[in-house]
Amino acid sequence: MFNAEIRIELKPGILDAEGKTVKNSLISLGFNSVKDVKSIKVFKISLDEDSKEKAREELEKMCEQLLANPVINNYSISIEGD
Amino acid sequence: MKPKICVMRIEGTNCEDETARAFRLVGADAEIVHLKQLIGDCSEERKRDLFDYDAMIFPGGFSAGDYVRAGAIWSARIQSKLKNKLNSFVKEGRVVGGICNGFQVLTTLDMLPGNVRAALSTNESAKFECRFVYLKPFGKSAITENLDHNEILSFPVAHMEGNLTFVPGKEDESLKALKENDQIIFRYVYPDGTPANRKYPINPNGSIDDIAGVSNLEGNVFGLMPHPERVLDSFNHFDWTRNPRKVGDGLITFKSLIEFIKKKL
Numbered sequence: 001m002f003n004a005e006i007r008i009e010l011k012p013g014i015l016d017a018e019g020k021t022v023k024n025s026l027i028s029l030g031f032n033s034v035k036d037v038k039s040i041k042v043f044k045i046s047l048d049e050d051s052k053e054k055a056r057e058e059l060e061k062m063c064e065q066l067l068a069n070p071v072i073n074n075y076s077i078s079i080e081g082d
Numbered sequence: 083m084k085p086k087i088c089v090m091r092i093e094g095t096n097c098e099d100e101t102a103r104a105f106r107l108v109g110a111d112a113e114i115v116h117l118k119q120l121i122g123d124c125s126e127e128r129k130r131d132l133f134d135y136d137a138m139i140f141p142g143g144f145s146a147g148d149y150v151r152a153g154a155i156w157s158a159r160i161q162s163k164l165k166n167k168l169n170s171f172v173k174e175g176r177v178v179g180g181i182c183n184g185f186q187v188l189t190t191l192d193m194l195p196g197n198v199r200a201a202l203s204t205n206e207s208a209k210f211e212c213r214f215v216y217l218k219p220f221g222k223s224a225i226t227e228n229l230d231h232n233e234i235l236s237f238p239v240a241h242m243e244g245n246l247t248f249v250p251g252k253e254d255e256s257l258k259a260l261k262e263n264d265q266i267i268f269r270y271v272y273p274d275g276t277p278a279n280r281k282y283p284i285n286p287n288g289s290i291d292d293i294a295g296v297s298n299l300e301g302n303v304f305g306l307m308p309h310p311e312r313v314l315d316s317f318n319h320f321d322w323t324r325n326p327r328k329v330g331d332g333l334i335t336f337k338s339l340i341e342f343i344k345k346k347l
Contacts, residue, residue, distance in 0.1 A: 010203075013250035015288070017208030066158045069151060069190065071201035071249055 001048055002055045002081040008041040014072045043067055055079055057076060087112040088135040090120070090143070092156055093339050095143035097181065100311040103137075104336040106345040107314060110343070117156075121163040125286055132167050133292045137177035137224075137343050140184025142240070142309055152202070152243040153186030160191060170236040175341050177224045178303045181234075183222045185295070185305030192303045197266050203247045204290030212240040214320050215286055215294070215308055218274050221265045223297035228338035235331040236319060237308035239294075244287040244307040246296070255290055268295035268306050310335040 010016050016039055023037040032060070049055040059077045068075040087105045091098045097113045105112035119130045132138065146155035160168065172178055172193070180188040186202045188194040204241070205211055217235045219226040220223050229235075248256035269292040270278040270285040276322055277285035278292045285292045295306030309331035316322050318330050 011250050014203060014247060015206060015245075017204040017206065021208040030088060065161065066154060069154075069201050071199050072247055080241050 001046060002052065002079050004045045004047065004055065004059050004079045006043045006063060006079055007076045008043070008063075008068050008073050009075070011072055011074050033078065034046060049077060052079055052082070083229075083347060084109060085136045085340060085347060086110070086134060087343075088120075088132070088138045089114045089218075090117055090138060090140055091115070091143075092117045092145050092159070094145040094147055095141050097142035097197065097309065097311055100309075100314070101139055101181065103143045104311045104314055105340065107333060107339045108336045110340055117159060117164070127218065132164070132171055135176075135308045136170070136347060137179065137235075138171065139178075139181040140187050141311070142182030144183060144198050145183055145187070147185075149178070151185050151186075152241075153190055155186045156183070157190035160187065165196075167188065172298075172303055175302055175346060177339075177346070179225065179339070180305035181311065182239075182244075182307055184225060185307055186243060186305065188305045191276060193303050194298060195260055195265065196303065197265075198252075198259050198313040199249050200256065201247050202243050203245045203327070205241070205245050207282060207286075210240070210242045211244070211283075211286040212238070213283075213286070214238050216271050216275075216284070216295055217268045217308060218271045218275055219268055221264045221267045221297060221301070222300040223265075224342045225285045225295075225304050225306070225335060226267045226297075227301070228341045229335065232275075234271060234273060235310075235335065236273075236313070237310050237332060237335075238312050239286050239308045241287070241307055246293045247290040248290065253290065260293075260296060261291075263299055263303075264298065265297050266291065266293050266295075267297050267304055268293075268308070270294050292319070 018039040019037040063075045102112040219229040299305040313330040313332040316327045
């Protein structure tokens with residue numbers, strides 16, 4: 001059993017509208033030290049695979065086919081368990 | 083013969099009734115069909131075959147709650163169960179269209195624009211934009227070939243993710259390909275037809291080159307963010323008392339689309 005964490009972020013150059021809005025709101029609340037905010041989506045996935053390598057292979061396919069949009073997103077995968 | 087139109091629905095679509103009504107008003111035989119009916123996951127009498135229809139429309143809404151990204155779940159379900167059949171349907175020259183959420187689905191499936199990679203990302207305003215916009219039709223797509231390209235149309239938009247975006251670093255070559263092949267079919271403009279030049283709120287989402295809709299190379303697959311099915315009657319327009327029209331701008335658009343479909347029968 002492996003526990004994986006998948007982080008989906010916007011590629012550099014793609015406008016992060018949510019991050020921008022949160023940044024503006026934080027500044028308007030008085031947090032004047034805020035310089036940048038980025039929104040990142042995290043999925044936690046538990047899966048049964050024989051090896052860590054196979055698990056990574058499957059998780060990459062999940063990212064390509066559903067969790068990330070390859071046009072605008074980068075993704076990273078970290079896996080725990082053995 | 084009446085053209086047969088399939089308006090697909092799944093959980094969360096919410097524009098299928100208006101879309102089917104639009105096709106019926108212009109003389110087509112429209113049926114609202116659940117995705118499960120097309121892939122055989124239902125009782126025998128409810129099963130439908132995609133090839134019984136002359137056109138397939140993906141309507142607007144918030145399919146599957148728009149979880150992950152707008153249209154992502156709907157696209158994944160098409161990809162796994164219906165994509166091969168849909169590809170043959172398109173190859174035969176039959177018409178496939180997407181409105182709003184449907185456009186997001188066709189883009190995610192890479193059926194639009196088809197020759198370059200694109201995505202509909204979050205509006206520059208970071209808001210759900212829900213109001214009327216002005217549009218200029220272009221190109222020879224199923225929905226725009228028979229429209230008067232000098233007439234400015236007005237439809238409402240209602241979306242959070244309508245900002246047409248190309249792969250970063252490939253913006254210029256992608257846009258050039260769309261322009262060269264006449265694949266831009268609607269652009270956001272001022273009421274007098276002047277280009278919006280990405281100026282908010284005339285361009286509601288920051289879309290590159292003010293693109294509101296695109297088609298594939300052949301023109302039989304098309305998608306647009308604004309909702310023509312919401313302005314079928316004159317009184318659906320916000321300015322109907324001071325600017326009376328014979329019919330809504332949406333009806334004009336569906337008439338043009340059905341003419342294209344009839345020619346293929």
